[in-house]
Amino acid sequence: MIIAAKNTEFAMNLVNTGSYGARVAMLVEELCVGDFNGNGQVEVEDVLALVGAYGSSGSTYDLDGDNQIGVNDLLLLLDAFGDCP
Numbered sequence: 001m002i003i004a005a006k007n008t009e010f011a012m013n014l015v016n017t018g019s020y021g022a023r024v025a026m027l028v029e030e031l032c033v034g035d036f037n038g039n040g041q042v043e044v045e046d047v048l049a050l051v052g053a054y055g056s057s058g059s060t061y062d063l064d065g066d067n068q069i070g071v072n073d074l075l076l077l078l079d080a081f082g083d084c085p
């Protein structure tokens with residue numbers, strides 16, 4: 001399971017229904033918000049990708065978590081414009 005989110009807390013229940021023990025490992029890494037093409041920068045291509053999805057619903061370009069691609073997502077993207085940390 002991969003979850004990408006910003007400023008979000010997650011609660012989860014894990015149930016082991018098997019007869020063996022289980023180990024859960026969690027990796028927390030800082031994502032580069034808005035770097036949709038994964039090249040280490042938020043640049044024009046990422047802006048164009050978001051603009052292309054503007055007005056739709058979905059999670060890929062939804063940076064504020066409201067399930068709609070809109071002006072707040074564009075503003076968050078522009079705020080992150082440049083090299084990833």
Ligand SMILES: [Ca+2]
Nearest residue numbers: 035037039041
């Ligand atoms: Ca990029």
Ligand SMILES: [Ca+2]
Nearest residue numbers: 062064066068
């Ligand atoms: Ca949104």
